[in-house]
Amino acid sequence: MLSFKIGLHLLIASLVAFHLLPSPVACDDEGKNLLHDVNIYRKVMNLPVLDESAKASCLAEEIAEDLADMHCETFRDYYPTPGNNSKIPNFQKNLAKCSIEINTTTDGVIMPLCVPKLNHDVLFSNYTKSNRFTKYLNNSKYNIAGVGTEDDWMVFIVGTNSSSANFSSSSSRLAHLSKPHLLMLAFFFTTLLLFFN
Numbered sequence: 365m366l367s368f369k370i371g372l373h374l375l376i377a378s379l380v381a382f383h384l385l386p387s388p389v390a391c392d393d394e395g396k397n398l399l400h401d402v403n404i405y406r407k408v409m410n411l412p413v414l415d416e417s418a419k420a421s422c423l424a425e426e427i428a429e430d431l432a433d434m435h436c437e438t439f440r441d442y443y444p445t446p447g448n449n450s451k452i453p454n455f456q457k458n459l460a461k462c463s464i465e466i467n468t469t470t471d472g473v474i475m476p477l478c479v480p481k482l483n484h485d486v487l488f489s490n491y492t493k494s495n496r497f498t499k500y501l502n503n504s505k506y507n508i509a510g511v512g513t514e515d516d517w518m519v520f521i522v523g524t525n526s527s528s529a530n531f532s533s534s535s536s537r538l539a540h541l542s543k544p545h546l547l548m549l550a551f552f553f554t555t556l557l558l559f560f561n
C-alpha cells in the first residue's frame with residue numbers, strides 16, 4: 365500500500381514535470397532575443413520571418429557547447445559557406461545527437477560567433493551588419509532558424525523548409541522528441557515500474 369501511494373505520487377509528479385518542463389531552447393534567452401530581433405529586421409526588410417526549428421536549435425546548442433571550450437579567436441574570422449561545415453567541431457557527432465541527417469543540412473548555414481558576455485547589441489550588429497553573415501540573414505530563401513548559446517558563444521543556423529536544408533531526420537519517430545523529453549519519458553516509465561511493484 366505504501367509503495368502504491370509513493371508510486372502514485374511519483375506518477376503525478378512526473379506527469380506535472382513532463383508538461384511544465386521548459387523546452388531546451390526556452391531557457392536560451394539571448395538566443396531567443398537575437399532571433400526575435402533578427403525577425404523584426406527581416407520584417408522591416410520585407411523578408412519571410414525565420415521560424416525556429418527545434419532540431420536546428422538542438423544542433424546550435426550542441427555546437428555552442430563544444431565551442432565553449434575554445435578561445436574566442438578560433439572562429440573570429442569564420443566565413444560560412446552553405447553545406448561546408450568542415451571547421452565545425454564534432455559536426456557528425458552533434459548531428460547524430462540531434463537525429464539530423466547530414467543531407468538535410470547541405471543548403472543550411474551555420475554561423476558561430478564569440479562575443480564577450482553575449483552582448484546583445486554587438487551580436488545583433490555583427491550578424492546583420494558584418495558582411496560575412498549578413499548575406500545569409502538578409503536572404504529571402506531562408507525561413508527556418510536554430511539558435512544556441514554557451515558562455516560567450518552564439519551559434520545561429522539558418523535553413524529552409526526544403527529537404528536539403530530543413531535540419532530533419534528522414535526516419536525514427538523518437539527523433540522528434542528532444543533530449544529532455546526523452547529523459548522525462550524514461551522517468552515516466554521508471555515511475556510506472558515503481559507503481560506496479
Ligand SMILES: *[C@@H]1O[C@H](CO)[C@@H](O)[C@H](O)[C@H]1NC(C)=O
Nearest residue numbers: 444445446447448449450451
Ligand atoms: C570548405 O572548407 C574547406 C576548409 O575550410 C575549404 O578548403 C574548402 O574550399 C571549402 N569548400 C567550399 C565549397 O567552400
Ligand SMILES: *[C@@H]1O[C@H](CO)[C@@H](O)[C@H](O)[C@H]1NC(C)=O
Nearest residue numbers: 465466467468527528534535
Ligand atoms: C538522405 O540520406 C538518407 C540516408 O543516407 C537517405 O535515406 C535519404 O533518402 C536522403 N535524403 C535526401 C533528401 O537525399
Ligand SMILES: *[C@@H]1O[C@H](CO)[C@@H](O)[C@H](O)[C@H]1NC(C)=O
Nearest residue numbers: 440477478479489490493494
Ligand atoms: C563585430 O563586427 C565588428 C565590425 O565588423 C568587428 O570589428 C568585430 O571584430 C566583430 N566582433 C566579433 C566578436 O566578431
Ligand SMILES: *[C@@H]1O[C@H](CO)[C@@H](O)[C@H](O)[C@H]1NC(C)=O
Nearest residue numbers: 409493494495498499502503
Ligand atoms: C544583404 O547583405 C549584403 C551584404 O551585406 C548586401 O550586399 C546586400 O545588399 C543585402 N541585401 C539586401 C536585400 O539588403
Ligand SMILES: *[C@@H]1O[C@H](CO)[C@@H](O)[C@H](O)[C@H]1NC(C)=O
Nearest residue numbers: 412506507524525526527530
Ligand atoms: C516552404 O515554404 C514556402 C513559403 O512558406 C511554401 O510556399 C512552400 O510550399 C514550402 N515548401 C515545403 C516543401 O513545405
Ligand SMILES: *[C@@H]1O[C@H](CO)[C@@H](O)[C@H](O)[C@H]1NC(C)=O
Nearest residue numbers: 525526527528530531532533
Ligand atoms: C523536411 O523536408 C522533407 C521533404 O520536403 C519533409 O518530408 C519533412 O517532413 C521535412 N521535415 C521537417 C521537420 O520539416
